[in-house]
Amino acid sequence: MYRYDQFDARLVSERVAQFRGQVERRLSGALTEDEFKPLRLQNGVYLQLHAYMLRIAIPYGQLSPRQLRRLAEIARDYDRGFGHFTTRQNIQFNWVALQDIPEVLEKLAEVEMHAIQTSGNCIRNTTTDHFAGAAQDEVVDPRAWCEIIRQWSTFHPEFAFLPRKFKIAVTAAEHDRAAIRVHDVGLHIRQQDGVTGFEVHVGGGQGRTPHIAALVNPFVPETQILDYLEAIMRVYNRYGRRDNKYKARIKILVSELGEAEYIRQVEEEFAAQRASEKIDLPAAEVARIHAYFAPPALATKAASSKQLDAAKAADPAFARWTRANLHPHKVAGYASVTVSLKPIGVAPGDATDTQMELVADLAEKYGYGDIRVSHAQNLILPHVALDDLPEVYKALDAAGLGAANESRITDMIVCPGLDYCNLANARSIPVALAVQKVFADPAYEEDIGKLHINVSGCINACGHHHVGHIGILGVDKKGEEFYQILLGGRADEKAALGEIVGPGLKAEDVPAAIHRVVEFYRTQRTSPSEKFIDTLERLGHQTFQEALYAAG
Amino acid sequence: MPLVKGGEEIANDWIFAADGTVLPESAQISVSLARFLALKKGQENGPLPVGVRLGPADDPAELEPYLPELRLIEIDFPRYTDGRGFSQAQLLRRRYGYSGEIRAVGHVLRDQIFYMHRSGFDAYETRRAGLSEVLEALAEFSEVYQPAADGPAAVFRKRHGA
Numbered sequence: 001m002y003r004y005d006q007f008d009a010r011l012v013s014e015r016v017a018q019f020r021g022q023v024e025r026r027l028s029g030a031l032t033e034d035e036f037k038p039l040r041l042q043n044g045v046y047l048q049l050h051a052y053m054l055r056i057a058i059p060y061g062q063l064s065p066r067q068l069r070r071l072a073e074i075a076r077d078y079d080r081g082f083g084h085f086t087t088r089q090n091i092q093f094n095w096v097a098l099q100d101i102p103e104v105l106e107k108l109a110e111v112e113m114h115a116i117q118t119s120g121n122c123i124r125n126t127t128t129d130h131f132a133g134a135a136q137d138e139v140v141d142p143r144a145w146c147e148i149i150r151q152w153s154t155f156h157p158e159f160a161f162l163p164r165k166f167k168i169a170v171t172a173a174e175h176d177r178a179a180i181r182v183h184d185v186g187l188h189i190r191q192q193d194g195v196t197g198f199e200v201h202v203g204g205g206q207g208r209t210p211h212i213a214a215l216v217n218p219f220v221p222e223t224q225i226l227d228y229l230e231a232i233m234r235v236y237n238r239y240g241r242r243d244n245k246y247k248a249r250i251k252i253l254v255s256e257l258g259e260a261e262y263i264r265q266v267e268e269e270f271a272a273q274r275a276s277e278k279i280d281l282p283a284a285e286v287a288r289i290h291a292y293f294a295p296p297a298l299a300t301k302a303a304s305s306k307q308l309d310a311a312k313a314a315d316p317a318f319a320r321w322t323r324a325n326l327h328p329h330k331v332a333g334y335a336s337v338t339v340s341l342k343p344i345g346v347a348p349g350d351a352t353d354t355q356m357e358l359v360a361d362l363a364e365k366y367g368y369g370d371i372r373v374s375h376a377q378n379l380i381l382p383h384v385a386l387d388d389l390p391e392v393y394k395a396l397d398a399a400g401l402g403a404a405n406e407s408r409i410t411d412m413i414v415c416p417g418l419d420y421c422n423l424a425n426a427r428s429i430p431v432a433l434a435v436q437k438v439f440a441d442p443a444y445e446e447d448i449g450k451l452h453i454n455v456s457g458c459i460n461a462c463g464h465h466h467v468g469h470i471g472i473l474g475v476d477k478k479g480e481e482f483y484q485i486l487l488g489g490r491a492d493e494k495a496a497l498g499e500i501v502g503p504g505l506k507a508e509d510v511p512a513a514i515h516r517v518v519e520f521y522r523t524q525r526t527s528p529s530e531k532f533i534d535t536l537e538r539l540g541h542q543t544f545q546e547a548l549y550a551a552g
Numbered sequence: 553m554p555l556v557k558g559g560e561e562i563a564n565d566w567i568f569a570a571d572g573t574v575l576p577e578s579a580q581i582s583v584s585l586a587r588f589l590a591l592k593k594g595q596e597n598g599p600l601p602v603g604v605r606l607g608p609a610d611d612p613a614e615l616e617p618y619l620p621e622l623r624l625i626e627i628d629f630p631r632y633t634d635g636r637g638f639s640q641a642q643l644l645r646r647r648y649g650y651s652g653e654i655r656a657v658g659h660v661l662r663d664q665i666f667y668m669h670r671s672g673f674d675a676y677e678t679r680r681a682g683l684s685e686v687l688e689a690l691a692e693f694s695e696v697y698q699p700a701a702d703g704p705a706a707v708f709r710k711r712h713g714a
Contacts, residue, residue: 005711007695007707007710007711008707010694010695011693011695011697011707014692014693014694015693017692018692018693022663035632035661038633039663121633121635151697151698151707151708152697152698154697155667155693155696155697156697156698157638157666157667157668157670157671157700158635158638158639158642158667158671158700159635159638160635160638160667161632161633161634161635161638161664162635234639234642237635237636237638237639238636238639242608242634242636272647273647274646274647276646277646277647279698279699281708282708282709282712284712285708285709285711285712288711288712
């Protein structure tokens, strides 16, 4: 993975010093809260319902064991013993005191971490495929370009006070696991005649007005991609709406201008760049950064494993876990393991300090020191030998991390909701846990197969309800929580927005309604291999909607 | 209002003549972009100022033909969260080659000044930061990750011998 050199280290420590000064000036009254707000936000500090929240960047979702152990230590010493992994591949701590934050940032800097630009109206953490570097279906490892984009966007002087936040996601695989079409900018790395380049999508997003991104350029060569991004950012910075924060995201600019006119403006700005304005990244720097992401030296293994087969035969629960939580690796004899942070009954995405330490230990012992955070709020060990899977599972299961549910119905994406967030209208964690309970029987869940349920506690859509196969959106009606159900969303390469199917349901009616929809699917599918989303697309929403509301 | 330029606090001997007011007989007048263009085109009569004040929505490209005669461009920040002025400064410096003074006016805070300097500003009019604070802000970071309108080489170049 990437390692800081003297320049990176100096910038991060100077940032800690700067923020320490800003906190002091706030506490002395030299800065008003209004003036302090954008500054603290650009260091990941939110004011939530109960306390300040600190969001720490995990660039493109990659962690070393040492970094994960440091996060565990921060959870223990400054929070209540747990952290919350987010859909942006970051981690949040919900109970950190403001005066402790400079110290926490110092501890992070010691392990090459920071909270820079994790919130505020600036370019946020660049996210990517959580199987990057391991997946069979990628054309190149996207992480090097994510790191290049991280450096380019860090402290960018022109784009620190944008109309609104700005999120970039990158994939290099045909199957999009990074949800690039619902990001402000989505980049798909492709190769054309031996040249690496980027298919550029702009203006996707969720929130109260969801949009699927427009394809703005089918191929920008890698030597020009940063210049192209500068053109996109400048057009947005100059012409994005600033009169209404709900219309300030780039998706509104693209839709108000129309795709053709928006593309014309970006191309015009790009063409107007003078030679002296070009970033002109030296090839040696691109090569230097790529070298950090060289594949690990995996020991040669046979394509199948006797230990694995024997353990599967002996333990049906382990066998089920291997059917759900493994992703094919590009090297024979290995797999990428999903460590589910969605056990039944636990707030999705939460991990305790000791769980983080266990995953760090396992990564060191069995996983070539590599850990990822997925946008579905799970942890990944991308390189594990098939021979070692029984040991890895045994340790995970003993720590409550053995749920066999990756991309299954209980592997929900869920925002913190009204239990933590001061934007929320409704609680999301309790309703998610109630739905989970209905599907808690592992054999039943396995029979249902791949099905994404995403839950948000308000229209800001942090729980990605627009792109769940089934979305659940919490709303407030005269002081009572109601839940609207959406059907047919997806975040992958066939990205689509779910549609609200009818009137909202009371919290206590949601689990049974979802159960009816799932049962309807099971009676209608052509075979157990036809996924929920495919049956839904084949039959249309109407009959599913009838099942949802068929009370009693 | 205190004005910091070139590492020191200096007197501000420029006058901004708002639209519709009489143009004073002074060599150091700035006017809005709209008024400047009206004077240029003869739609308004009066002495031609050598200073222009840009609002956030103004397009600096309209000034390009006149840049050699201008000595001051003020970029106004009505609210400091409105970042359009950073793009205006970058365009003036890097695309149109303007080398006169670019002055930040309006809601200018200490914590924007590092980015302003990088974007091409060289003067800061602010009540909210004294000379020492402006100088501290300018020195807050010793490296930069990307080229901009200021001088230093980005780290991606320094790493390879620049």
